[in-house]
Amino acid sequence: MIKFLDLKKINEPYEIAFQEKLKSVLDNGWYILGNEVKEFETNFANYCVTKHCIGVGNGLDALVLIFKGYIQLGKLQKGDEVIVPANTYIASILAILQADLIPVLVEPKLETYNINPDLIQEKISSKTKAILAVHLYGQLAEMDTINIIARKFNLIVVEDAAQAHGAVKNLKLETDNLQSASAYSFYPGKNLGALGDAGAVTTNDAKLANVIYSLSNYGSETKYYNDYIGVNSRLDELQAAFLNVKLPYLDAENEKRRIIAKRYLSEIKNDKIILPFYDNLSNHVFHLFVIRTEKRTELQTFLLDNGIQAMIHYPIPPHKQKALVSFNNLSFPLTEKIHDEVLSLPISPVLTMVEVDYIIKIVNQWIF
Secondary structure, three states, X not given: OEOOOOHHHXXXXXXXXXXXXXXXXXXXXOOEOOHHHHHHXXXXXXXXXXXXXXXXXXXXXXXXXXXXXXXXXXXXXXXXXXXXXXXXXXXXXXXXXXXXXXXXXXXXXXXOOXXXXXXXXXXXXXXXXXXXXXXXXXXXXXXXXXXXXXXXXXXXXXXXXOOOOOOEEOOEEOOOOOOEEEEEEOOOOOOOOOOOOOEEEEEOOHHHHHHHHHHHEOOEEEOOEEOOOOOEOOOEHHHHHHHHHHHHHHHHHHHHHHHHHHHHHHHOOOOOOEOOOOOOOOOEOOOOEEEEXXXXXXXXXXXXXXXXXXXXXXXXXXXXXXXXXXXXXXXXXXXXXXXXXXXXXXXOOOOOHHHHHXXXXXXXXXXX
């Protein structure tokens, strides 16, 4: 069986270094906000070409804390509207709601699955104060155009980069934007994955960074002195240690993903399957390789019968989820089409070329 994602195999090369880090943390005896967290925050900020990184508990918290940070700074108010892609993982929308803001959903481009900038402006109202751009599946949204719109209407730009570690444009990470903050997830299956939940915020805004740091630590910058109504969402010391081990290898692992993606794109020849858009630049790190077909269930079953595990990201669009009942009556035809048709093929830095050969062969054999 070719697993969709073999986390044990992905982390095997790092096991000795992990064990050494575990011993170091145990010997140090400092388990919360210690040197490993500080080191990772410095390392990841440098990697992202940003001034500040704040380690937090997970990717959802990273987004929520960004919005709450802007509220504390007076740049957002509860009840403000935030433009967000309709085609995203529900966490993007949950973060807006948990900050007492109002999500305004916008359809994606069918080619890239990311938000369609051409449709943003028509959704902007007097209550719109921010845009949440999601870099879905590892491909950067069209940030140049989004930032032009944001400047025109004086909107905050927040980036959900949970699936886009290392994606770059013009040799600089998209987080290198003075008007922006980005949220990252280090969930184990991400391109840069911890061995548990973990996340981070990156920004060049020192005031925002300070507020987010305090909010994530009970609203306290100095112990026992609480400036805000905060939460407990701190990057775990041990997870930070593991991330410090893996970060230097992220670019090389992303390149392995691109090599596999290029093979899929050039060698899958099945007119019943729509391949993803890719312009051969570094703005895509292929967290997922997502194909589409009108007969998704049949293809997924065919692949599984032939020893290939494929996954659906995601089967139900956010506006059709029971949790978002007030959105259920909305219609987003492109989003709904995408969620009805997408299927993710295995792609990871430990997938062998023999396995890639076999996946391509089986996909090409499928007929209906």
